[in-house]
Amino acid sequence: MLTQLDPAAVRPSVELLSSVLALAGGMPEAQLARLRPLVKRLVDELARELATRLRPALSGLSTPRPTRRPGGRLDLARTLHANLAHTRRTDDGRIVVVPERPVFRTRAGKEADWRLILVVDVSGSMEASVIWSALTAAVLGGVPTLSTHFLAFSTQVVDLTDRVEDPLSLLLQVRVGGGTHIAAGLAHARTLITVPSRTLVVVVSDFEEGAPPAGLLGEVRALAASGAHLLGCAALDDTGTPRYSVPTARRLVAAGMPVAALSPLALARWVGDRLRGEAR
Numbered sequence: 356m357l358t359q360l361d362p363a364a365v366r367p368s369v370e371l372l373s374s375v376l377a378l379a380g381g382m383p384e385a386q387l388a389r390l391r392p393l394v395k396r397l398v399d400e401l402a403r404e405l406a407t408r409l410r411p412a413l414s415g416l417s418t419p420r421p422t423r424r425p426g427g428r429l430d431l432a433r434t435l436h437a438n439l440a441h442t443r444r445t446d447d448g449r450i451v452v453v454p455e456r457p458v459f460r461t462r463a464g465k466e467a468d469w470r471l472i473l474v475v476d477v478s479g480s481m482e483a484s485v486i487w488s489a490l491t492a493a494v495l496g497g498v499p500t501l502s503t504h505f506l507a508f509s510t511q512v513v514d515l516t517d518r519v520e521d522p523l524s525l526l527l528q529v530r531v532g533g534g535t536h537i538a539a540g541l542a543h544a545r546t547l548i549t550v551p552s553r554t555l556v557v558v559v560s561d562f563e564e565g566a567p568p569a570g571l572l573g574e575v576r577a578l579a580a581s582g583a584h585l586l587g588c589a590a591l592d593d594t595g596t597p598r599y600s601v602p603t604a605r606r607l608v609a610a611g612m613p614v615a616a617l618s619p620l621a622l623a624r625w626v627g628d629r630l631r632g633e634a635r
Contacts, residue, residue: 362396367404369593372397373482376526398490398523405619406494412623413498469553469630471495472504474540476560479532480598484591486526488559491591491619493522500630504547508540509533510565534565541574551581555629557622558612559588562603571603572610579611584629587614591622 365371375394442450475481475488489505496503496519504516507529518525537560548554556578564571578585587607589599597616604614617625 360393362393365393365396367397367400369401369483369486372401372486372526376486377482377531394527395523398526401486402490402493402522405490406497408620409491409494409623412620412627413495414627468550469500469555470502470504470547470549471555471557471626472506472544472547474506474508474537474544474556474558474560476509476535476537476540476558477507477529477531477533478509478535478561478563480561480563481559482531484559484588485529485531487591487593487619489522489525489529491622492519492525494619495623495626496520498630501626504544506540506543508536508543510536510539512539512543514543535560535563536566537562537564538566538570538574541571541578545574545578545581548581548583551578551583554583555586555626556583557586557588559591561598562587562589562600562607562614564600564603568603568606572606575607575610575612585612586622586625587612588622589614589616591617591619593618 372394375390375397378390442452444450473488473492475485477485485507492503492505495501503519504514505519505525507513507515510533513528515525515528518528537558541556541558544556548556575585587604589597589604599614599616608614615621
């Protein structure tokens with residue numbers, strides 16, 4: 356039935372996308388090719404809607420940086436301040452600032468000071484959160500001051516960072532199902548960290564750890580001790596409805612990782628606050 360749907364006529368929803376992706380995983384390539392236009396339409400529309408809603412929470416994060424090198428727009432306020440010592444009086448008595456040291460604006464580079472590592476549980480109970488994580492990663496990946504990584508894990512860890520800017524490709528690559536080994540995902544995340552104090556590690560999981568909990572708690576303590584910013588998302592969806600192991604979450608909080616059920620907007624606000632230095 357899904358293969359007969361007109362992609363232009365459907366109403367995009369995460370529920371429909373989840374159903375399509377669940378079927379796509381078991382389809383032969385010939386049938387999957389017929390579903391791709393529908394999946395692309397759903398992903399594109401959902402990502403566009405989400406970007407519109409998240410944009411206010413991320414405002415100001417792409418503010419141009421001051422530089423002495425020409426090439427960007429002139430930063431008038433900074434130029435005036437930098438040249439107050441260089442003035443001359445005109446014939447009519449006015450004092451004019453001479454811009455001997457102009458300051459220009461340049462956009463922050465893509466390889467910015469901050470790094471976000473999304474560690475996403477793709478075990479069988481996490482379908483909706485996986486979709487929201489991929490869409491949110493695509494939006495956050497467009498922030499010039501942030502380098503965004505995407506690690507998918509069940510009992511194995513797959514680095515899908517190269518697909519962050521293409522959520523369609525990312526979602527078609529993910530196979531939801533299997534067990535849960537959060538410690539393995541965090542261990543991989545630690546290998547990506549170069550400056551802990553400017554690194555955000557966000558775990559999206561129901562925290563039903565399938566491995567001994569000591570390994571998970573050890574990874575969280577190591578990350579917290581390093582100075583990295585940690586957050587556990589007990590669910591990531593549009594309602595922020597919690598579905599998680601409460602005992603495990605309590606132990607994670609005690610080890611140094613706050614845990615909350617969040618909407619993508621709430622996560623974007625958390626990321627924005629840390630990049631602006633408004634909160635720890």
